[in-house]
Amino acid sequence: MLDIIKKDPWLSPFRQRIEERRNHFLRKEQELTQNGKIGLSDFATGYLYFGLHKTDAGWVFREWAPNATEIYLIGTFNNWQREEAYRLTRVENGVWEIRIPLDSIRHLDLYKLFVCWEGGSGERIPAWCRRVVQDAQTHIFSAQVWEPDNPYVFRITDFKPDTSPLLIYECHVGMATAEEKVGTYNEFRENVLPRIREAGYNAIQLMAIQEHPYYGSFGYHVSNFFAPTSRCGTPDELRQLIDAAHEMGIAVIMDIVHSHAVKNECEGLARFDGTYDQYFPSDPTRRNHPLWDSFCFDYGKNEVVHFLLSNCKYWMEEYRFDGFRFDGVTSMLYYSHGLGESFTKYDDYYDGGQDSDAICYLTLANKLIHQVNPNAITIAEEVSGMPGLGLKIESGGFGFDYRMAMNIPDFWIKTIKERKDEEWSPAAIWWEMTNRRLDEKTISYVESHDQALVGDKTIIFRLIDSDMYWYMSKLMESSYRVDRGMALHKMIRLVTATTINGGYLNFMGNEFGHPEWIDFPREGNNWSHKYARRQWQLADDQNLKYHYLSDFDRAMIGLIKSVPDFQLTPVVKIWEKESDNVLAYMREKLLFVFNFNPIKSFSDYGMLVPEGEYGIVLNTDNPEFGGFGLNDDTVHHFTHRDPLYANEGKGWIRIYLPARSALVLKRL
Helix, strand or coil, X not given: CCHHHHHCHHHHXXXXXXXXXXHHHHHHHHHHCCCCCCCHHHHCCHHHHCEEEEECCEEEEEEECCCCCEEEEEEHHHCCCCCHHHECXXXXXXXXXXXXXXXXXXXXXXXXXXXXXCCEEEEECCCCCCCEEECCCCCCEEEECCCCCCCCCCCCCCCCCCCCCEEEEEECHHHCCCCCCCCCHHHHHHHHHHHHHHHCCCEEEECCCEECCCHHHCCCCCCEEEEECHHHCCHHHHHHHHHHHHHCCCEEEXXXXXXXXXXXXXXXXXXXXXXXXXXXXXXXXXXXXXXXXEECCCCCCHHHHHHXXXXXXXXXXXXXCCEEEECCHHHHHECCCCCCCCCCCHHHHCCCCECHHHHHHHHHHHHHHHHHXXXXXXXXXXXXXXXXXXXXXXHCCCCCCEEECCHHHHHHHHHHHHCCHHHCCHHHHHHHHHCCCCCCCEEEECCCHHHHECCCCCHHHHHHHHHHHCCCECCCCCCHHHHHHXXXXXXXXXXXXXXXXXXXXXXXXXXXXXXXXXXXXXXXXXCCCCCCCCCHHHHHCCCECHHHHHHHHHHHHHHHHCCCCHHHCCCEEEEEECCCCEEEEEECCEEEEEECCCCCCEEXXXXXXXXXXXXXXXXXXXXXXXXXXXXXXXCEEECEECHHHHHHCEEEEEEEECCCEEEEEEEC
């Protein structure tokens, strides 16, 4: 019996479905590896064969286009004309090839394919091209030759991510600048990476790396899967960024999009060879994503699996990414894309509406990634709660290292919007923070980029709203909303980050309460970058209160890192009282006490804890973090012996708990 069923007997009725899923993967792996004659990593090397390559003998270019009748290579080197010398030859299995003398093509030349098929033709950007640029005047995208005389050479070649725990700073390079423009890889490396190191995070998750024609898609409408976006700089500048992060001890995770592709025909994969079903399903209802206005991949086609697996290996080998956060996994798992589904019972996961080919691909991808780099990190963005997503493949799982705890940000938004402060429930908070499958690691977070997009609000803006514009200065009187918002902002982050069983994620700037929302340049805002940037100066200005939140976040991350393998330590509930709005729990020697009550402070609040002496190591109400300083953090607390619990080594600790504050005490 598979471990996934042993660990969760409620899965027993679905044993056949789970075993079928695993057998599907095993059969496909055998097929792709020629019954084990080659490794999965050897199979995923399409980027070394397809596309444009410079060799000692000349240039060689290959493309897969089974429906094409003629293909020409056109570009600045032949004045964009279809010439016989640049006509490709069909070789086998729908593959086209051309060999060109070395002096015919040069570094930075622009090029495309002119593809002909029965009844039509069109210009196409090669599917495997490694760089795509946009003309500043015409806005037309073209592939670009990237073969510099002195390519970047990595200095760090043996980096190993620190996952004890994994502390992720989610980033978008383009909007990481304070200026109203698109930021660059170099600016990020020079200005933002040092901030992340100082804040204590040990990983960054880079969004919008794969080229996408519309900047406002946040990088999720990918057109060119092997090309790092040229908006932010050159491929070598991205390599230099990743190398610098590794030098700082920071892992680099890529937000990879294999769940769908942009519909654009001139830039992307759509109708590449004149057909809709080259990379995508022939059935329009399966091909079209009804919510995202994009095309879904046909994961049952070996050529598509080859393309996507090669894409995973390419980013790891060519750029040294340390792993991937797979976007839109729920959409991949189900034919319904999870839309309108409740997922309230196990039957919902195994009712026949699952895309077995997509599930097989995800399992293959996880196996490949960990073959290429055993220390690689894979994270699933998945909302349905599909069992086994974060379990090892041999246990009957999908092989992801982590899954996103997507219930947590939804819980915080719902709580802030719908509950009065005095109704904040310690039981509900505890349940949401710790409600997870015990055998699967999760990434907990209060808010990612999703919660800050236009039409929504960041947590800090929900709490403080328009008072952020008037009362965040330390030089003027504060407001109740600012005091309340800052207090809850710290408490919400502390309870989320310190109940993790895997890792914690924060979107850049949210740690210091970056104001307002995210809105990319578009026609509706007159193509403004005002809300597509990060105002770092707010956190740097000691006359403003933002730095209090940033300082607290740094102290919180430092506390978590002070405990070896913090994420593996048991989370033991100590106290929970609804009428008081008080919650307490322990991890090793750390005692976390939260008073969510908006008006009541408690003197000598008692609870049973392991006997000993305790000192305050973190206090959300400390004036250093913008609090009122109602506790003396230098005072140590001693437990009082209770004969009833003496045999258990427990005693009563009595603490002063100011309203809307949290304390972390350490048993000395």
